[in-house]
Amino acid sequence: MGAPDISRPSQGGRLRLTRRGRVVLVGLFLILAAGLAVALAPSSRASDPPGPAPTAVVLPGDTLWSVAERHRPSRQPFRVIAEIRRLNGLDDYTIHAGQRLKLPREE
Structure with missing residues (x-):
């Protein structure tokens, strides 16, 4: 009686996983997916200081760009x-004279 030949795969080179192997x-x-999701998630805004956010009133002819340049x-x-x-929950870039906008805090 010779030793069994273990050098050849039993089913034509296919790797078979047990149920435990698939679970692992x-x-x-x-x-891995959870770690990647945590690594790519945006940082929390929980570090914003408490208290009311600074605000600005939109002047006639203002744009978001002019408000940003004037206040920050x-x-x-x-x-x-x-x-x-x-x-401010703005879906687009439209603002109106007299509108009060919350501004980001100074850094």
Whole structure:
């Protein structure tokens, strides 16, 4: 009696996973996906200081760009505009004279 030949796969080179192996692979995939989601998630706004947000009243002829430049001149206007839109729930870039806008806090 010779030793069994273990050098050849039993089914034409296909790798078969047991049920436990599949559970382990799915678990590893879910852990990897969760880690990736946490790493790519935007940072929380929980660090905003308490208290009322600073505001500005829109003047006739104002645009979001002019409001951003007038009230936060040291910051990039595109970022200030995005933050003004987020704080005020604006879907577009339209603002009206007399409208009161919440402004991002000074950094």
